[in-house]
Amino acid sequence: MLRGIARFVGLVAAAAGLCVGIALLVVAFAGASAGRAVPIALYIGGACLVATAVLGARGTLTVDPRWNWDPVTAEQLRRSQGIRTAYLAVGIAVVGLGLLADALLG
Numbered sequence: 001m002l003r004g005i006a007r008f009v010g011l012v013a014a015a016a017g018l019c020v021g022i023a024l025l026v027v028a029f030a031g032a033s034a035g036r037a038v039p040i041a042l043y044i045g046g047a048c049l050v051a052t053a054v055l056g057a058r059g060t061l062t063v064d065p066r067w068n069w070d071p072v073t074a075e076q077l078r079r080s081q082g083i084r085t086a087y088l089a090v091g092i093a094v095v096g097l098g099l100l101a102d103a104l105l106g
Helices: 004-030 034-055 076-104
Strands: 062-065 070-071
Touching: 004 034, 004 076, 034 076
Parallel strands: none
Antiparallel strands: 062 070
């Protein structure tokens, strides 16, 4: 259980770190306000992760290289659902960090 929580915290930290790094590049090169750039970057990064979870959903069919429809196996569907859930949870956590940064920096 603790390893799972540590993995989740690591994923959130990596995603948030990437967003903050991009925001700081925008601050450095465009002269934007860090108090606005960091929360906006976290919002956009979290929204992209949530959109990936929602729009990247697999149905019950997939296309193989020959363009024939093959049914998805139960194992593929289970793995896909787990990945989507991880994207969703990390995305929501990053948006939450954006709200926190907005409250602290704004």
